[in-house]
Amino acid sequence: MHKNTDTRIINSNKSIKLAIAAGCLSIILGMITIGLFVSLAAPAMAEWAYPAAVDITWSKNESRGDRLAFSVPKLNLVIGANPKPTQAEATIAQLPVYDPEVASQIEPKQDFYTKHALHSPDGIGKFYLGREIAKVMGHTEAVWLERPSRQWQEDPDAVIAALHLKPTDVVADIGAGTGYFSFRLSQQLTQGKVYAVDIQPEMIDILRFLKTENAIDNVETVLSDPQDPHLPSQSIDLALMVDAYHEFAYPHEMMQGIVKALKSGGRVVLVEYRRENPFIAIKTLHKMTQRQAKQEMAAVGLSWLETDESLPSQHIMIFQKPMQELEQETSSTEVK
């Protein structure tokens, strides 16, 4: 009898132990399953079931103001209370509509250029759209601009012919130097005129001297600055830059000024040594590829019209100010 009782007690102890072990095992397995679900399946389900996951934030910040926000990032929705608006928010709230002039005061001025310490000895270490800007040719080299060999090297008569000018046209020769092109242009513009523009006062002195010496009255000299051609708005039919554009220290600003000075549909002509050809014996930074020139002119809203390749070593690249401006001007005049 005793023996049977002992056996039953031993058996029931074993069962209890087994039950406890099974319970522990199922708890562990359950926890692993929950863990796996939470880490793997739940986020995926939440993503699927709750695309509009909610985010509640409370921030206390002196400069930004206290903020309680209830946001639904997926829906780009924020419902929040901000008892103390920031100064920027207060300013923006007072602005009636988007005004580019006000925006230009608030938004930082865009810098179009990058500077690199490692650069060509012929450049200024400043790059525009990947091109290093060349050093300006000083006035002490003015005589070189008048060298007789230029006649066959650059064929200036072919350049003038490629412009297809009307006698009444007004042309700006920008980076005019000694006026090698300004005075040739003036002969074509019997009823028009030439603005001979340069940043070096010494070049302007030379231009004035030659103008008086040759009694030329349709060339007007303009001393400009590196960021502004100083030309009247919508006054020119064509802007010519021969071997000059690659030296502009602020090409973007200069071109914006030139575009402003152009009449609607007016043209910009760049004459530059072909950089695509390594055998043209001119310093690399004093040459330009067509691709680069097109990129830089497009940056100021000019459209490429054509490239004349009739010169021995230079591109004659012709661009145009959009004609839409003409329609806009006409309609704004009509409103007035």
Ligand SMILES: C[S@@+](CC[C@H](N)C(=O)[O-])C[C@H]1O[C@@H](n2cnc3c(N)ncnc32)[C@H](O)[C@@H]1O
């Ligand atoms: C190599 S010379 C060419 C002169 C002339 N176009 C010619 O073909 O004989 C370049 C001229 O561009 C002028 N220049 C450079 N940067 C300029 C700028 N931002 N605005 C106007 N002229 C500039 C220089 O002072 C220099 O006289």
